[in-house]
Amino acid sequence: MSKMHVTTTINGEPVEFLADVSSTLLDALRGSLGLTGTKEGCGTGDCGACSVTVDGRLMCSCLMLAVEAEGKSIGTIEGMAQGDHLHPLQQKFLEMAALQCGICTPGVLISARALLEKNPDPTEEEVRFGLAGNLCRCTGYDKIVRAVLETAADMRESAR
Amino acid sequence: MTDIRYLAPNTLDEAVSAFAAASGAASILAGGTDLLVQMRAGVRKPGTIIDIKKIPALTAIEDLGGGAFRIGAAVSGAVLAEHMGFAKAWPGVLEAINLIGSKQVQGRASPGGNLCNSSPAGDSVPAMVAAGAVVTIQGPNGKREVPVEAVPAGPGRTTLAPGEIVVSFTFPVRPKGASDAYLRMIPRTEMDIAVVGLGVNLTMEGGVVKAARVGLGAVAPTVLLVEGAAKALIGSRLEDAAVEAAAAACRAACKPIDDKRGTIAYRTKVAGVLLKRVVAIAAARAGGN
Numbered sequence: 538m539s540k541m542h543v544t545t546t547i548n549g550e551p552v553e554f555l556a557d558v559s560s561t562l563l564d565a566l567r568g569s570l571g572l573t574g575t576k577e578g579c580g581t582g583d584c585g586a587c588s589v590t591v592d593g594r595l596m597c598s599c600l601m602l603a604v605e606a607e608g609k610s611i612g613t614i615e616g617m618a619q620g621d622h623l624h625p626l627q628q629k630f631l632e633m634a635a636l637q638c639g640i641c642t643p644g645v646l647i648s649a650r651a652l653l654e655k656n657p658d659p660t661e662e663e664v665r666f667g668l669a670g671n672l673c674r675c676t677g678y679d680k681i682v683r684a685v686l687e688t689a690a691d692m693r694e695s696a697r
Numbered sequence: 698m699t700d701i702r703y704l705a706p707n708t709l710d711e712a713v714s715a716f717a718a719a720s721g722a723a724s725i726l727a728g729g730t731d732l733l734v735q736m737r738a739g740v741r742k743p744g745t746i747i748d749i750k751k752i753p754a755l756t757a758i759e760d761l762g763g764g765a766f767r768i769g770a771a772v773s774g775a776v777l778a779e780h781m782g783f784a785k786a787w788p789g790v791l792e793a794i795n796l797i798g799s800k801q802v803q804g805r806a807s808p809g810g811n812l813c814n815s816s817p818a819g820d821s822v823p824a825m826v827a828a829g830a831v832v833t834i835q836g837p838n839g840k841r842e843v844p845v846e847a848v849p850a851g852p853g854r855t856t857l858a859p860g861e862i863v864v865s866f867t868f869p870v871r872p873k874g875a876s877d878a879y880l881r882m883i884p885r886t887e888m889d890i891a892v893v894g895l896g897v898n899l900t901m902e903g904g905v906v907k908a909a910r911v912g913l914g915a916v917a918p919t920v921l922l923v924e925g926a927a928k929a930l931i932g933s934r935l936e937d938a939a940v941e942a943a944a945a946a947c948r949a950a951c952k953p954i955d956d957k958r959g960t961i962a963y964r965t966k967v968a969g970v971l972l973k974r975v976v977a978i979a980a981a982r983a984g985g986n
Contacts, residue, residue, distance in 0.1 A: 539700040539701060539702075541703060557701075558700075558701040558702065558703040558746065559701050559736065561733065580737060581734045581737060581738075582730055582733075582734060582798065582799075582801065582802055583888075585799065585801055588801055591804070594773075594775060594804045595775075595800050595801050595804050596801050596804040596805055597801040597802065597805075599733070600728070600729055600730050600733050600734070600801075600802070600805055601729060601733070601805065602703065602726070602729065602733070602746070602748075604703050605705075605726075605729075605748065605750075607705075648800065648801070651800070652800075666887060667800060669799050669800070669887040669888050670798070670799020670800050670801045670802065670888065671799075
């Protein structure tokens with residue numbers, strides 16, 4: 538009887554689901570909601586694989602109860618591309634092979650988008666700080682950072 | 698699995714009543730960056746979770762004028778960082794709060810949670826001690842106000858009575874020529890726990906220190922207010938001898954442990970080194986006001 542009814546918005550779509558009080562937003566996304574693009578790494582807020590946005594703000598979905606999603610607007614990796622049209626970060630990550638095993642990639646992309654929304658012209662150091670909460674166990678950081686910097690440059694160019 | 702109840706009251710009175718009624722079986726949820734990890738590890742098994750983020754006083758940032766602020770205990774670091782007025786008045790407090798975890802953690806973690814988790818190495822606490830911030834606490838017996846340094850009782854323990862909730866932090870009026878700074882020593886540059894953390898709050902007038910407070914973390918069971926260091930600084934022009942005397946007071950205040958992050962000897966030495974560095978930053982900021 539501990540399940541609670543949650544009404545929320547995920548990637549712009551109204552969603553209702555039932556959640557155990559003790560389950561995290563990550564559990565709900567990957568479980569009953571079937572949105573498995575958000576990954577579980579450490580489950581303790583250290584690795585960033587479960588990164589999502591909540592009302593536009595970057596968070597770890599493993600550090601938030603599913604019931605806290607009530608009335609919020611959640612953004613996951615599934616909402617990053619518009620249909621077949623990839624987000625510039627996704628396109629650039631493919632072009633530059635800025636991933637190895639890929640487990641960290643959804644979280645890195647969500648974090649990188651949040652970073653570029655706040656800072657469209659970051660330095661390399663700012664990118665590294667901005668992504669410090671996203672661990673890549675393959676240690677593929679260099680290509681990730683370069684892809685984010687190149688995407689930022691492209692997006693600034695196309696915004697002119 | 699036992700049933701857990703989740704409550705998200707809209708008023709402080711409801712939260713206090715529910716918290717008191719649960720008589721120890723409830724946990725307060727602000728950002729959850731400690732609570733959810735502790736629940737996952739089985740260290741905490743609350744029967745009721747009381748989410749305090751729907752209570753306006755817990756998430757408000759109030760500019761009281763003259764550099765004074767009241768910050769809700771559940772305000773996240775990311776939200777506070779976007780308040781330009783607070784950053785200008787209390788840069789040291791803000792840099793300390795913003796050192797807690799990654800951008801993701803900043804989206805949730807709050808100064809109230811950092812204080813109540815009562816880690817000796819909590820980054821925001823030494824800075825708030827140095828700032829002279831006052832904690833407003835609401836409980837079954839009403840409201841009380843205490844200085845930040847009166848809340849931690851030891852690792853993971855506070856002086857809060859059963860049913861009491863930390864509501865807000867009040868930062869005092871800023872005189873002209875006042876500023877603050879915080880530094881922590883960690884083996885890497887980001888995402889680590891302090892080996893030593895130190896906050897300094899200075900008021901300067903014509904190059905002379907008129908008021909000073911020093912908060913020191915990660916070197917004792919609780920964060921410390923180092924009054925000896927403040928005494929050494931007050932009345933000085935931050936001459937080498939005065940700053941060295943303040944550093945010596947910080948070293949003398951240390952009662953650290955040996956652990957994987959640092960030895961007793963290292964932590965003690967670093968406390969003095971940080972005092973000098975943080976005083977220099979705070980003085981430069983105070984002079985720039």
